Amino acid sequence: MKFNNDMLRLYAVTDRHWTGEKTLYEQVRDVLMGGATCLQLREKDLDEASFYEEAKNIKELCRLFDVPFIINDNVMLAKEIDADGVHVGQDDMACVKAREILGPDKIIGVSAHTIEEARIAKEQGADYLGVGAIFPTSSKDDAEVLGIERLKEMTDTVDLPMVAIGGISYDNCLLLKDTGIDGIAVISALFGQKNIKQATIDLKKRVDALYETMHTCLTIAGSDSSGGAGIQADLKTMLANKVFGMSAITALTAQNTTGVTDIMNVTPEFLESQIRAVFDDIYPEAVKIGMVSSKTLIHTIVEMLKHYDAKHIVVDPVMVATSGAKLISDEAISTLKEELLSIAEVITPNIPETEVLTDMEVKTVEDMEIAAKKIYDTYHCAVLVKGGHQLNDANDYLYNGEKGTWFKGHRIDNSNTHGTGCTLSSAIASNLAKGYTLEESVRHAKAYLSGAIGAMLDLGQGSGPMDHGYNI
Ligand SMILES: Nc1ncnc2c1ncn2[C@@H]1O[C@H](COP(=O)(O)OP(=O)(O)OP(=O)(O)O)[C@@H](O)[C@H]1O
């Protein structure tokens, strides 16, 4: 098995002294099932015959999981049982010698505590370094504690994959963010836990989080005081889709599940200030636009998004709320058509909105296809026509100028659909922010929306909101 850096992500090192009721073999199976990416057999005071027996069996187990099996210290044994590699300390066989014995295809790791040791190991052909102890540890009495700063110096200076070891636990593991390591090696954080498999699953998630970057998304829309649509739905959707959500508010609405009782637009100047504040600092990777009820506000948005060269713009051409309330002025509709749609990557009209945008009646699925093409030809943006409420199914049609795709949804018998359109467009924008293609973004967004509708939340006296957080 050839070495690659991903193997170091969650590196499990055995220590049967922690053994409770389970045998070493069973414990290793637990960590492999939990998602460990490398296994090192390190049993300091086990007699040779028993070590050999354990090593042979555990090697076979690791093969089943396609996880490298590394022997601690004993190069000759690694050779004899055809392990995937060996890990040597500073007092063990030198790395050059180990390489000579094992050949180029085996994995060799070296423990390094200083930059000098790290450099030598690299010269001698080590594949990776184990660097520690990072924190105080009970698994090695004589280990000097390096700390985070010295770890960073090592990763900055020596160009070799590194796994951090020593005292790393579920609680302190996130302190290793941005230290340049390729993963963590642990003993007691896995083998010292009551439920070893669950501890491995939990720690794996935690260490994976060290490598996740947070994507960012902006919603420019109206506030819905009842929390099910508008800005509130957008931010909840972004959170549930693990994207950092930001907002520029176009209007406040006094609204609940039965209707909209009042609307107050912000001034164009204040909308501009909000958009500037966001873009000048945390540049959003995608932008969703929802309710914008006046001509001047639409102008402001178009001007600002062009100025900042905004990416991945999703426009939900909101005209009428599910409750029937009108959310845009007639003169603004023409500005929306003339200025806003052409800067969008995709727009997401429902059927009544599609009719307004195309001046045609949309009564059938064929009409949806014809209207989508017409929208593309007129405004040069991809379009997702939502079947939603009107056609009594949950099928939406995406047309991008080259091809049309039906996204078939499973219609859920739930009249609580306040904010479905806001939620779908925000989920699409979140997925675009993460780097998915438009088609993938729509597919994932529909799946998220179905989950939120399917959670069957039932609040309010009208068409109620969905459970945006059903998946968290
Ligand atoms: N009962 C349902 N079950 C499953 N999916 C649904 C249901 N109702 C709507 N959808 C889906 O929700 C999405 C939004 O479509 P819809 O036509 O409801 O948007 P909208 O009218 O803009 O919503 P809003 O009320 O937020 O303005 C579409 O993907 C649609 O297929």
Ligand SMILES: Cc1ncc(CO)c(N)n1
């Ligand atoms: C603020 C706001 N935006 C959009 C919609 C669309 O449903 C709504 N009801 N309220």
Ligand SMILES: [Mg+2]
């Ligand atoms: Mg809508």
